[in-house]
Amino acid sequence: xARSRILYCLVALVTFSLLGATLQHAVxxxxxxxxKNTAKWYGEGKISEAExxxxxxxxxxxxxxxxxxxxxxxxxxxxxxFETIIIPNGNSKVGNIxxxxxxxxxxxxxxxxVWINDDNIEHTIQSQDEKGNPIxxxxxxxxxxxxxxxxxxxxxxVYHYFCTIHPWRIGVVTAS
Numbered sequence: 001x002a003r004s005r006i007l008y009c010l011v012a013l014v015t016f017s018l019l020g021a022t023l024q025h026a027v028x029x030x031x032x033x034x035x036k037n038t039a040k041w042y043g044e045g046k047i048s049e050a051e052x053x054x055x056x057x058x059x060x061x062x063x064x065x066x067x068x069x070x071x072x073x074x075x076x077x078x079x080x081x082f083e084t085i086i087i088p089n090g091n092s093k094v095g096n097i098x099x100x101x102x103x104x105x106x107x108x109x110x111x112x113x114v115w116i117n118d119d120n121i122e123h124t125i126q127s128q129d130e131k132g133n134p135i136x137x138x139x140x141x142x143x144x145x146x147x148x149x150x151x152x153x154x155x156x157x158v159y160h161y162f163c164t165i166h167p168w169r170i171g172v173v174t175a176s
Contacts, residue, residue, distance in 0.1 A: 100171035117143040
């Protein structure tokens with residue numbers, strides 16, 4: 001009961017603060033499955049309130065949850081053919097803010113994404129569908145510290161991935 005009251009107050013505070021300060025509105029066309037999973041894990045008590053609030057703060061601070069400003073974001077059609085995602089040190093710990101950097105990489109189709117393991121522990125990169133089920137699009141195998149894995153995204157779409165060793169670590173690549 002106390003948890004739901006705190007969550008309600010947090011949501012109300014954030015909503016009124018954002019709406020009152022900016023006089024804008026948020027639009028959610030589709031909530032990604034990884035956000036739903038984080039909320040679910042909080043509701044099930046698998047992650048603490050502080051971890052849940054830190055995850056929301058991270059999403060806002062890194063413009064993953066964005067209030068519309070009337071200007072549409074565009075992706076350059078002449079951008080580089082390679083982009084990087086860092087697996088930062090501390091990424092293996094539940095609740096740590098060591099998410100993939102960036103958490104949602106926006107690229108042009110045809111771009112090769114290179115994941116670099118900067119953590120002091122092994123990780124994997126495994127593609128998954130929108131429901132969180134592993135799919136065979138790409139899989140890195142074990143990546144030791146300093147090792148890299150690359151995948152070229154030839155088609156437009158939203159591509160979800162996670163670490164099979166640390167399944168709470170999820171990320172997204174959006175190709176357009």
